[in-house]
Each structure stands twice: as C-alpha cells, then as structure tokens.
Amino acid sequence: MNVLIVYAHPEPRSLNGSLKDFAVRRLQAAGHSVQVSDLYAMNWKATLDAADSLDGAAGERFDPAQDSKRAYANGRQSPDIAAEQDKLRWADAVILQFPLWWFSMPAILKGWVERVYAYGFAYGVGEHSDARWGNRYGEGNLAGKRAMLVVTTGGWESHYSARGINGPIDDLLFPIQHGVLYYPGFDVLPPFLVYRTSRVDEARYADVQAALGERLDTLFSRAPIPFRRQNAGDYEVPALTLREGIAPGQSGFAAHIVHPGRDQVFASEQRISSLTEG
Ligand SMILES: Cc1cc2nc3c(=O)[nH]c(=O)nc-3n(C[C@H](O)[C@H](O)[C@H](O)COP(=O)(O)OP(=O)(O)OC[C@H]3O[C@@H](n4cnc5c(N)ncnc54)[C@H](O)[C@@H]3O)c2cc1C
Numbered sequence: 001m002n003v004l005i006v007y008a009h010p011e012p013r014s015l016n017g018s019l020k021d022f023a024v025r026r027l028q029a030a031g032h033s034v035q036v037s038d039l040y041a042m043n044w045k046a047t048l049d050a051a052d053s054l055d056g057a058a059g060e061r062f063d064p065a066q067d068s069k070r071a072y073a074n075g076r077q078s079p080d081i082a083a084e085q086d087k088l089r090w091a092d093a094v095i096l097q098f099p100l101w102w103f104s105m106p107a108i109l110k111g112w113v114e115r116v117y118a119y120g121f122a123y124g125v126g127e128h129s130d131a132r133w134g135n136r137y138g139e140g141n142l143a144g145k146r147a148m149l150v151v152t153t154g155g156w157e158s159h160y161s162a163r164g165i166n167g168p169i170d171d172l173l174f175p176i177q178h179g180v181l182y183y184p185g186f187d188v189l190p191p192f193l194v195y196r197t198s199r200v201d202e203a204r205y206a207d208v209q210a211a212l213g214e215r216l217d218t219l220f221s222r223a224p225i226p227f228r229r230q231n232a233g234d235y236e237v238p239a240l241t242l243r244e245g246i247a248p249g250q251s252g253f254a255a256h257i258v259h260p261g262r263d264q265v266f267a268s269e270q271r272i273s274s275l276t277e278g
Helices: 015-029 064-073 077-092 108-117 169-182 203-219 228-234 261-278
Strands: 002-007 031-039 093-099 146-152 192-194
Touching: 002 015, 002 077, 015 031, 015 093, 015 146, 015 203, 031 077, 077 108, 146 169, 192 203
Parallel strands: 002 031, 002 093, 093 146, 146 192
Antiparallel strands: none
16 A cells, blocks of 8 residues: 655654654555655755736736635646645555644645645535535545544643643544545544653653554544544534534534434434434
C-alpha cells in the first residue's frame, strides 16, 4: 500500500524526527511504499494568497475560495499545491505527524491544509441543494483512504483526560480529525499520542517506538473512529443538525460519533414507546 507522511517539525534530531524516521523504516519493512512531505525541509509556503493561482486573482479582489476553484479546475494551481494533491491521490493512507503547538497543529501544517485542500478537491464537491449538502463527512474525493494523527504533547495525559484542565484530547483534535480529515472523506483512525515529552528518555523512547510500530502494523486493519456520515440519514438537510432521536440528550463533539450500544438502546426504546402509544 502507499503511505504519505505529512510531517511538521523544524528539527530532524527531535523526538518527532526520530519517530518519523522510524515510521518510514517500519512501513517500508512491511512492504509499503512511503512518501514524506517534510514541510520545514521543503520550505513549504504556509500562507494562502493570490500567488497560489498561476493567474493571480481573477477579479478586482482576491477571493480565496473562488480563485482556488478556478485554479484547480483549469490546472492553474501553483505547482507545489498540485504536487501535494498528487501525493494525496497516490496515498492509501495519510499520516499527519506534528508536535502539539498551542493546542493545535503547527502553522506550517495548517498552511499545508489550507492551500492543498483546494475548492473542488477537498471541499465544494458534489451536489449542494435542499436535499443534499455535498459529498463530505464520510464522502468526498479522499473517500476510501485512511488517515491517522501522530501527535506529541508537552502536557501530561491527565491534563488531556475527560476532566483535565486542557480539555479532553479527543475534543482538541476534533477539528482536525472530523473537520480536516473526515470532511473530505478519510476514514480516521484513533490518534497515536505521546504525552509529557520532556520525560522521554532511552527507556521510554523504546516503549513509544514499540507502541507506534504496533499502530503502523495495523494501519490498514484497525477500525476507524465511527463518525456519523452526513448523508446516511442521521442529519436534517440542509440544517445539518442531528435528527430528533439521534444521540438523544447529547450535544457537542461526542454527538457526532456513533456509540453502538447507546444508540441501539434508544432506537429500541423509541420502537417500544411508539408501539405502546399506537
Ligand atoms: C510553540 C510551542 C507551543 C506549544 N504548545 C503546547 C500545547 O499547547 N500543549 C502541550 O501539551 N505542549 C505544547 N508544547 C510542547 C510541545 O508539544 C512539545 O515540546 C513537543 O511535543 C515535543 O516534541 P519534540 O519532537 O519537539 O521533542 P524533543 O524536544 O525533540 O524531545 C523530547 C524528549 O525526547 C527525547 N528524545 C528525542 N529523540 C529521542 C530518541 N531518539 N531516543 C530517546 N530520546 C529521545 C529528548 O531527549 C527529549 O528529552 C508547545 C511547544 C512549543 C514550542
């Protein structure tokens, strides 16, 4: 299989650098083909602007979405953007690897997303009407591919637990896992996390490497996070709110993940109450 690692750390001798090199070796040893987009080494341009289209802004003012759409449709994108899109088309799985910086991805990686995810490629795909709101959240041009985050944090695991002060890690990563990855179609695997990085020494590094190795070995077999599909009946269109009866009493990020036991219990309770009322 083909695996693309999009990697954002400025220092090759960092913990992230070591883990990235290990990942490449492990994946290749398992027979996969690997490409790495090492964003700092590539001197990746992080800012989205009119220069992203070879024609510049089409109108009097630069329109980030419409100019992206035109450049993508006409083959007039900046070559660095088109090259990354080719890598995404090539990949069966994509790994985004980065240190958590200010509770999110480093700016250079955010800029990769903003520029590579062109209108018509990652968004604005499919029919948008009162009946259907595009191919996204489970559908889209990247459907059928897998994605996984590899993230290191200075904070402790407890700081990112359900009642931890930083907020639960699943919540912090939701905009990346659900927004950036699931939106254009990826099946998103649970993230691989290394907490409290300042305490990584040789012994702990060996454990981290072993755990990452296991996650890489199961890249194509592990079950993805069961995010709810937009166009499979759970949402009202075009309001795109959860239908009554779906995830009752829940709101926020967790409501957009299927919890099989809980959802089935509610569905059978609904059936019983409608039979009783009938
Ligand atoms: C701008 C900024 C914002 C930040 N924001 C946050 C935040 O919001 N939340 C948060 O939790 N943290 C935050 N941090 C901390 C950050 O997440 C960590 O510094 C980062 O994850 C560490 O990864 P690294 O690759 O830079 O590690 P490094 O600093 O390179 O290494 C960490 C440890 O691993 C050891 N190590 C590295 N490679 C090996 C190896 N091959 N074998 C054995 N040991 C090794 C090193 O000796 C070191 O002790 C922030 C840091 C910065 C600079």
